[in-house]
Amino acid sequence: MRRGRGGGSTWADEALAGAEPRVVWFEHPDPGPRPALTGRLDADLVVVGAGFSGLWAALMAAEDDPGRRIVVVEADRIAASASGRNGGFVDASLTHGLENGLAHWPDEIDTLVRLGRENLAGFTDALDRHGIDAAFELSGEIDLATEPHHRDWLAEAAAVHRRHGEDVEVLDEAAMRAEVDSPRFLAGLWRRGSVGLVDPVRLARGLADAAERLGVTILEGSPVEAVESDGPHLVVRTAAGRVVAERVVVATNAHRRPWRRARRWVVPVYDYVLATEPLDPAARAAIGWHHRQGLGEVTNQFHYFRLTPDDRILWGGYDAIYPFGGRIDPRLEQAGPTHRRLAHQFFDTFPQLEGVRFTHRWAGPIATTTRFTAAWRTAHRGRLVWVGGYTGLGVGASRFGARVALDLVDGHRTERTELAMVRRPPIPFPPEPLRWVGVQLTRRALQRADRRQGRRGPWLRLLDGAGIGFDS
């Protein structure tokens, strides 16, 4: 890292100085809030939470049965939580990557890969059918080698992906740098057809508009306090109103309310992000990136980065912070040292972009499970289904998560509901303070493994043996 003009401040610090504590995706004109829940409503299906899971559930339920009375109740605004704050990588994988799927469900992996491809096809088909302009680009993702030993990992990963019918290309250092130029990049594995990029807020708002056109009612600013049984009905209660419903899908992901038992299976992990100003033609030319792929390193602590539709670089990841007690708190969204570290690492990766400024800095809660994939649980004799826990890969998988939640809440037995991934819950996290201690031990062990050429120490080997882990 080159030093700036004195005072000990670096180019990275200067570049970060003017960044606003805002999410870049929310810069589009705000369509204005929808009404809140007041008084009593009746519905056939209530969806709690208007992130991707909730919005897909509402849209698909309305498509399946146009006469159904469907109400979405959102605590804040549409996509206020993870769905509006993410990198916008849409991966076909339902299992947080092929390798993780193979580790957990070797017997079902072919089905899971096929269902993932069908889900991505259904995703793009829905965008076309409903005229949703989410700035979708099927540009693929490159897994990056930044240490010499990563080259062997990429070669092995390429063989595994090819065995499962994926279109992948291994890029040596010259080929990688011809795609995207950084002195840190030693090789890449370009997964071409299975990953796309979206503008997540345009996606969420498009899904909400499409659902409303099919008759769904969406209410904002209405935190659900409880879902209670009342004879044959469920009552979804907020401070100012209630919806009396037949069935409820709870799609609140990392958030504890209204179904507190979810805390056993998911923990919130804060993930931090920066966005630069739009790159001018000279800066764009200095890095290449003509195919606009999403990029991510293969280390345990990794950055993910991409170009936005207006040619900013979105740069996130690396630190993953678990707050004691699993609290979700807007104050955790601005972490000075973490954003600063991200800024420094950005210029280590792209020194040729010295002088480019960051305009946005934010964070969001990732809901992780011990197996890194979604989980589904039922309550109230199957009339309530909770879904969440996609870890860092929920933009695409949340459509599948919603589809399964609808199958379950409607009592349909399908190929999806028979999957072991759906039937069996992840291993639960222990209660506090063991939970916090376990997460910290695991984070440190992962950092150590990165420093030791990926060699996993006794703690990680123990967790691997038990089939559990921690990731963002």
Ligand SMILES: Cc1cc2nc3c(=O)[nH]c(=O)nc-3n(C[C@H](O)[C@H](O)[C@H](O)COP(=O)(O)OP(=O)(O)OC[C@H]3O[C@@H](n4cnc5c(N)ncnc54)[C@H](O)[C@@H]3O)c2cc1C
């Ligand atoms: C910084 C960051 C980067 C990420 N990058 C990627 C990526 O590039 N690709 C990828 O695939 N995934 C990524 N993810 C993960 C992805 O964003 C999530 O998996 C996905 O958005 C989950 O959607 P969801 O609808 O299940 O949850 P959420 O988006 O969290 O939605 C839950 C909703 O429930 C609402 N809610 C909570 N409590 C209540 C209540 N009591 N009453 C009513 N409503 C309530 C919340 O306000 C929220 O709107 C990232 C996540 C983060 C945080």
